Amino acid sequence: MEEPTRLLRSKGLRSTSQRRAVLAALQGFPHSTASEIEARIGAAGTEASSGLSRQGLYNVLDDLTGARLIRVIEPAGSPARYELRVGxxxxxxxxxxxxxxxxxxxxxxxxxxxxxxxxxxxxxxxxxxxxxxxxxxxxxxxx
CATH class of the missing domain: 3.30.1490 (Dna Ligase; domain 1)
Structure with a gap:
């Protein structure tokens, strides 16, 4: 994956610790749910883990999806799942x-x-x- 700060800026997004943490949490874990992403960020113990609420996480996921940096799939009967494989x-x-x-x-x-x-x-x-x-x-x- 391209360096997160450069990737975010190339899509017109600010490079925040929360956005970088979500991208890192998806690295190597395709089809992750928001709960799984949240747990990985918390386990990482980074700056983003202490300042990212559940609503904040969903805002970041929406931002990254809208910028086409991540893809969301919604299989029937399953929570939304996120992946880095786009395009x-x-x-x-x-x-x-x-x-x-x-x-x-x-x-x-x-x-x-x-x-x-x-x-x-x-x-x-x-x-x-x-x-x-x-x-x-x-x-x-x-x-």
Missing amino acids: DNHHHLACRDCGAIKDVDCAIGAAPCLDPVADEGFLIDETEITWWGLCARCRPDTV
């Missing part, structure tokens, strides 16, 4: 049992992967696909 055309596999989520590269490559039957005047630039099933650990035939 590419990837999708997700989700386990119905344990909730594991894995990235899947798009077979087509260019966005959008699918076109609707009718676009109703929309200029479509992205398709979000989630495949649901059971992961290898949860499948009954692998127990």
Whole structure:
């Protein structure tokens, strides 16, 4: 990942300790919930951990999502999850049992992967696909 301060400024955002802490908390932990991000920031014991309320965290997540520095996915029945992987055309596999989520590269490559039957005047630039099933650990035939 590019240096956080430079990355934030390139998107017109101030480089605050809270924003840098959220980016750091997502590094290596894709598909994290806000609670998981909050716990990682708290465990890090940085300046941001003492001054970041739950509402503040959601404000930072909104700012970073709006600037397209992070991506939010919202699988049915799951809290919103955040990841650093943005700007590419990837999708997700989700386990119905344990909730594991894995990235899947798009077979087509260019966005959008699918076109609707009718676009109703929309200029479509992205398709979000989630495949649901059971992961290898949860499948009954692998127990």
